Amino acid sequence: MTTPSLQDGIDKAGSPVGLLWRPGAEPWTPEVVDREFAGWRIEQRAWHEGVALLNLSHHMYDMWIEGPDATRVLADYGANNFEKFAIGQAKQYVPVTRHGHIVTDGILSREAEDTYLLSGVPAAQHWVQYHAEQGGYDVSFSTDPSSAFRPGGGDPRLFRYQIQGPLAVELVEQVFGAPIPETKFFHSTPVTLDGRAFKALRHGMAGQAGYEFIGPWEHAAYVHEAFLTAGEPLGLVQVGALAYTTPSVESGWIPSPVPGIYSDSELAEYRAWLPLFGIEGARPLYGSFFSESIEDYYISPYELGYGKVIHFGHDFHGRDALLRAKEDTSLRTKVTLVFDPDDVRRVIGGGADPGFVVSYARHRVETSAGLVGLTMQTASIDPVGTVLSQTLIDPSHAEPGTEVTVVWGDHPGSGTGPEADLGFPRIRATVQPSPFDRHARTEYRRDA
Template sequence: MPGPSLQDGIDKAGSPVRMLWKPGAAPWTPEVVDREYAGWREEQTAWHEGVAISDLSHHMYDTVIEGPDATRLLAAVSANNYEKFAIGQAKQIVPVNRDGFIVTDGILLRRAEQEYTLSGVPASQHWVRWHGEQGGYDVSFSTDPSSAFRPDKKDPVLFRYQIQGPRAQELVESVFGGPLSPTKFFHTTPVTLGNARFRALRHGMAGQPGYEFIGDWADGAYVKGVLLEKGQELGLVHVGALAYTTASVESGWIPSPTPAIYTHPELEEYRRWLPFFGIEGQRPLHGSFYSDDIEDYYVTPYELGYGRLINLDHDFIGRDALAKAKENVRFAKVTLVFDNDDVRATIAADNRFVLSYARNRIENANGLVGTTYHTASLAPYDAVIALSLVDVEHAAPGTRVEVVWGDHPGPDAPADAGLGLPRIRATVQPAPYNEHARTQYRRD
């Protein structure tokens, strides 16, 4: 018997916000991978100054989309350009609802003319699959969930190892006996190591040079073993779950924005198809920013910095609204650098690790000007920084603001219940905060 649906969860709670609001929710970290190997500070430093390896084999969902209508389906449900999407290339998929608000992104790799793999949190995968099944497209789907949700604790289908840092190229050349074929950013090239054949994706999560190696799980232990062995002489550092979660903060990627699927009557059937015990029903909201209206948490892809990925020259769900949203961008993506004295006094007196996905209020003397999305300690900068969205008129680097730190109690408390929470002074800086990611990421 199927379990409760997302709509069942909303109906029982009384609203989407009541369903999702969970003060004090523990921050997510990747499954299976150890929290630390060498210590989070050394692991962060490695991708800035040396070379680091991250095992990304366990925490993502992978959905293969294949069939004569695969490209037609994807073009109908996302804003990307598929006419200039090469085999072997990867892109962030940008699906939006009819009002132009993002459903949540993912990494889409084109494996063949009519075959794609969509990876990441499964919200975008659900969106594509539902429209494919409901729309009668000639396409098939197969999904390998994350290790935390894989039945019977089976092995993943794919291994995924990321090598990054200033010495990443040295390690790659040592492993493969020379440089790989010239590869553009976010494109792949086939590689061979012993009897293992797999792909190298030109990519680096924290803005540093590197590759992501992706192949059959059966070859994973061998490939990882060679990478670790060859990396010893270069000081290769294994990145744990804590440090890995911080890479996106400095590279400017906001993970898992609130899916814009909770309110439209026309999406009720979709919500009844989605499970309550899934990403859409369980990813918590908390922080000092609270609203009874879930739509106050929706954002457009332009506000997330995805404008370069949007192609309006084809018909897709939300196209007209997205065209209007381009001219009405409310927020700018920025980095907030917290005042170290305030951090020590408020949240980390012993300089411990800070990680939070809370939606905390960002204020100036006149009130609310934005919200945080992802806050973390970054040892190479000796700082706690927060990837945030602020009103465009307050986005200039050097702007001084305050972050209200802590959780609003939620639906049964008055709207101003969190106004007595401590403040942390902060300074607006660009996003990505990492200079290489900001200036050179796609030029290498």
């Protein structure tokens, strides 16, 4: 039986939006990790006030790219600077379509001269592999899907543990018996623990200090137990699946933007190559904003704040479109919306504390002028005392302190007008910068 393709699904549904629109969809949370260990509020506070351990081992999709043409294919289909890419360094990989829309980002690590590891939501991996195979590049691919999708089950190839928070450095020193050598942001250094070799990637989230430790799965249990034991006197808190989804709302990273691949006729063969039940056909759209045109959901990397990593010193797919976008003053601005706490209780909590909230819905953001923006990810942030939302908004409404309203509800989809008054409640919100965390906004990447 032939596996249905993404294009098959679009054809059957009648349109890309018809395929993806799913009101009331359950928000994603990481696989194979307890939902809560100490409670999501305590876990959020741990990386603000103490030290937290996050297990990233199970939800990352990894693809190793190896061969003489590894750098060339990544540079041909990525907007990053490959002239300055050291072994042991990682970058936010930014692939775009010929029209300059992001496919989705990923974390690209250079493992050796001709070997890279691309991790994250697999849309970027699919894009690179397809074009490498079609273009005859001399590279090979090895993949390890996330644990929920690994054929036959089994363990991941790698463990990934993040240690984050004001006490992270102290904990790391306790575990290794000495400070880790000074390492630039998003660079790694080799480490050993009782003869077990792995690497420490200088990382952080929501502006907090920390590392991501990555190594062979055979060492996973030992390394995990070492951090738990050394962290107990410091009040180490393990972070569960609920709280794990929220630091991106503070740090300004927007996960899983809609890939700009659904409508270009020149990508029909690509859509026929993609499986229907991959991320491109399974990640739902929902919220109070609805459009029959999938292109209304496409995003420029400039809107995501990736302008600083785009490098025009080489030719790459989508380069001309990004040159035009660089001068486009109408592109939306990424901001943080701070929801009015009383409205949160009234609208989301039915008059009470709503508890944990996380949503990837595209909700309408309005002023008296009408629609001015879309929410991208929304979550309760207990240390802030309310709900925050990463939002793309028209530049004329992006000034901090601007007051807007968020339309909270799920449009039913096709058959109801996009502008229909469905009686959805409104939540008042105030525009603030993105990243919301001051340290993440001003100092986080200075030593990258």
